[in-house]
Amino acid sequence: MEPSNHKFHHPYEPYDIQLEFMQKLYQCIEQKHVGIFESPTGTGKSLSLICAALTWLRDDERRSLFGEVKEGGLDWLEQAELKAQQQQLLETRKELEDKLQSIRDKNVRKQGHEYPIKKVKTDDQIQEHDLVLDDYESDRERNSKSKDEASLSSATLALLEKLQPAKSTSDEDQDQSRTRIIFCSRTHSQLTQFVNELRKVRLSSGVSDTGEQEVIKHISLGSRKNLCINPKVYRLTSTTAMNERCLELQKPGISQDQKCAFLPSKVSSEDKERVEAFKDNMIAQIQDIEDIAMLGKKMKLCPYYASRSAIAATEVITLPYPLLLQRNAREALGVEITDNVIIIDEAHNLTSAIADTLSVSMPLSHLELAQKQLLGYCQKFKNKLKGKNRVYIAQIIKLLKSCISQLQQAGNGKTVEASLLASQLIAGTGTDQIQPHKLVNYIQLSKLIFKIEGYAELLDQQAQSRLPASTNCARKQLQPKGVLAEFQSLLVALMNPASEGRFFINRGEQELILKYTLLDPQAHFEEIVKEARAVILAGGTMSPMGDWSEQLFSYVEPQRLETYSFGHIIDKANVLVRPLSQGPSGVDFDFTFANRRSETMILELASVVEKLCFHVPDGMVVFFPSYDYLALITSLWKRQTGNESAFTRISTFKQIFQENKEVNVDDLLREYSNSVISGRGALMFAVVGGKLSEGINFADKLGRVVICVGLPYPNIQSAEWKAKVEYIERMRYAKSKSEGMPEADCKIRAQAARREYADNTTMRAVNQSIGRAIRHKNDYAAIYLVDKRYATPRIQAKLPAWLKESVRSGSSLWKVVEEDCARFFEGKQN
Incomplete structure (x- = not known):
């Protein structure tokens, strides 16, 4: 397929290198390849990405709609069916376009948004009865799959499959047939710059061959931290606690006055109307994440959940790439990557971003605080903790004690850094029988982190209330938050194969730190590459290019991987x-x-x-x-x-x-x-x-x-660096060996890979x-x-x-x- 517009609908007169960039990108998507594009800052990279990708998207939509007539042509019945389908799609699109244009006209005339708004009353105080753990049933433990497990690599999931077969769950019914562009960058501020560029582009409709323009349907997605408007949730500092508190407010059986007042009901016709109005106002104009959060506040409607209603109607989804890199985050947002086009901008440090997203560090003081919080919770609710709750909390406390002991022993030595195996972390008394994957599952299903942190928050509020009113001293956080969420991440890391990562004890500036470092980023990116139609990495400085094929795409067929380094527009x-x-x-x-x-x-x-x-x-x-x-x-x-x-x-x-x-x-x-x-x-x-x-x-x-x-x-001399280059050396040696190379040559190539990576x-x-x-x-x-x-x-x-x-x-x-x-x-x- 050739581009329908030789300038790719670029809003300005494109330079030669921009045209070359867009042509290569268009063909890369068309051929379902993986592309690495280097284009210096100042060369209009963002606009080139947008114009090439969206020109292909609209061209592909027209091709899918009008089809390519096979040799011999279509018989009359096929022609009639195709024509009927085309007409129905055109009418549906026209109705949507007319509705969205009406919304845009109202905004231009400054008449304000007209949508149903429900008055809500919220009580953001934590109540003690909210913090008691529900009884934990073992059959739920066996048949449910933790969301944390969804962020694990294929090797870990294969192992868990042998240990504990997971029950498949059906996805929410969504129209995912439409191909989309999923655009990612590191931060929301960078995505806002992208959105500003997106507003400049005007494209021909994907359902018309007349050249008629159609506004781009776009949505910015984010986490609860970016979009939550419920004070019961957004005031929590731990992301995990926010997630669990949000889910707690949606539980079946919870009284209506305790539920989240901003969450739309699935059965209320009034709420359905509000969600539909939210969706229309969201996609009527290209908006960034702050605009969407503000729209939710105005409508008194949760933008985190309501934004999902717009995904089926969108062509472009923007989100920070940490949300793309974790499968559980994608599933929570309702983002489907299968057969879609993934574009990652500012990708020069993608491998380290993957490692950072899936690496964990926890200071000794946080481990000790997590232990203290658990013990305090047990003391407070000891008469209400029964069965599995008592068993699993005891196991978590044992693991914490074992980790604390390992750090304290390391503190007695003189080494700045030490490497250790996962088995060493759980070598304490009674911990060798603990199964981390069951603990992770328990923590997720029981909402333990929200309960523990909620109790700590309640104690904090009580302590603040006892401060003398006459002192006028500023309220302050009495202790760090989110420590149990950090430990939960360490538990997930314990489940990874030793070949993928390593644990380290570092002597920080003030205290000892337990850290898990991911050594193999490609194991966690492979799923995206294999499921997406095309994957594009773009950046101003992607050179040197050699690492990409070795460190991130070694499983990609050489003919499918393309690299481009474009010149600058300056003299x-x-x-x-x-x-x-x-x-x-x-x-x-x-x-x-x-x-x-x-x-x-x-x-x-x-x-x-x-x-x-x-x-x-x-x-x-x-x-x-x-x-x-x-x-x-x-x-x-x-x-x-x-x-x-x-x-x-x-x-x-x-x-x-x-x-x-x-x-x-x-x-x-x-x-x-x-x-x-x-x-x-x-x-x-x-x-x-x-x-x-x-x-x-x-x-x-x-x-x-x-x-x-x-x-x-x-x-x-860093233990982490040594572990990383030893891993690279080992991988290159194994690859050379599999190619039948002599032993001596395998070693030479492995040592060369080590130097090349450095x-x-x-x-x-x-x-x-x-x-x-x-x-x-x-x-x-x-x-x-x-x-x-x-x-x-x-x-x-x-x-x-x-x-x-x-x-x-x-x-x-x-x-x-x-x-x-x-x-x-x-x-x-x-």
Whole structure:
């Protein structure tokens, strides 16, 4: 199928690289492929994604409706049936369009929304009788499947299938036949930017071949945290507690005055009318998550549940990708991925996002508090705890004691980090007979977390009420919340195969932390790839590309996986990329771990920064490998040498600003920008992987030069890093072995995979940092990569394509580099 519009309905005149991007994306979806698309920030990536995907969607809808006549044609009966179906669909669509247009007209005339609103009365106080556990029946334990189990990998689910066959449950009846675009990004703020771009696009109807336009049907989905409007629920800080409290208010048999007043009834005709009005108002115009939450508040109707009514009528669904990555979250939202198109923007750190979503960490103090809360609850309700409730709570307390003991023992040692197996965590007295999957099931079905946290909340309220009224002291949280939800996540992690992840004990800044780290992200992404029609990963800095096939798509047939790195829309003359191997005095820049503390080299770096400040107008940003190294360098630069320090000499050219872990980024950027705008100039010291290395715009005068000092390789002595690279080495070795390679070659390839992963991880972070400067077509900047390793083909090959084109290797003599810099900025100042 070819696109119906050669410009893909782009609202502006697209550049050549945008057209190429859209053509490749269209074909990738049409061919049901997995595509990795790299397009630099400032090239209109979001609009290109929207226009290509939606043009394909409308084209596909027309193809499905009008069909392709088979050889020999259709007989009269088939033609009549097809025509009848077409006519019925057209009439249905026209009725919907007319209704939605009426709503849009009312909004334009500012007549306000006209929909039925029900008055509700809510009591947001927790009552003690709400906190008693219901009797827990063992048959429910055997035949029900925990939602937490739905987030487990296929290997874990296969194991559980042997241990405890799960009873299948029917999904809610929904029309899922329509193909949809599911668009994901990291945060709701990024999705809001996408929604703003979506509003610019006008498309031909998918049910008409006349070119008539049809408004895009879109919905933003979120969690209860984003959409809940019931104070009984949204004031809870733990997501798990919010979920359980919400479900508690819907239980059959609960009195009407205790139920959620915002939840629509399935049998009330009045509530059905309200839901229908909510759906129509939601899709009549393209709205973001805040608009939908506000609509729910105005209508006194739960937007979390009511928004599902619109899914069947939508073409585009937006949601943060943590909600896509977990099957239980998708099912809770009613999102179906089968045969739909998945587009993940800002996907450069998708593998780490998957790992973060399914990794868990819990400080020792939280484990101790969880134990304290359980014991306190048992003491309060001991006469009402019977049967399975008593058994399972006792098991949870034993597990908590075992974990606490492991951390305390580790605290007596001198090691900063320790790795341990899941079996070691449950090695305490009486814990070896505990089955974690049954405990997870029990916690889910019994609503234990809501009950325990509700009791803790009640105690907190009582303690606050006893504070003297005359003190006027601010109410504050007396203890952390959500600790039992953290422990529940640890229990889920205990069920994962040892090959997928590992437990660690880390010595944090203040206390010991128990952490589960996922090592194999692809096991939890494979289901999405196999069920979706097409999967698109897009980002400004997806390079290096090698990791994607190895770490996320090793199961995808090579012919189905496509990678693209598109150029920039700026003139090549507006970008200068220069590897810098030596300084003005001829000192080599070798920031490897063994040499990075060399004072001679650090002072040589100061000389480079000082001389560049002389030639470069406006703002400069220098990225360092870590906060600790930045602190070391600035301390040496501030040391007096002769009449003044290197730091003082640099500050005569530009005002210096410095990122640190505690700094308020907004305030720091405001001061930096003011210094640039005032004409004083500014120099920002930042950290690769820090707060300023991602999502921050150093466009135009704010970033005329970006300097990257050294290569920010991870700490190779870290237990987590060792576990990750050992896993990668093991996987590559097994793959080579399965291909029949000799033993020696298998080992060589495994070691090469280890180095490749380290290089790729490092350069992806570098690429993300240096991409902060060039943000639009007329921007210009110079990029200096200060380390002799940047001059090697191995490292330069991992730069994005558009930056590789601008690399000037040439002579390493400082005189040549300085003249290059001066020529670059001549005539470019505004």
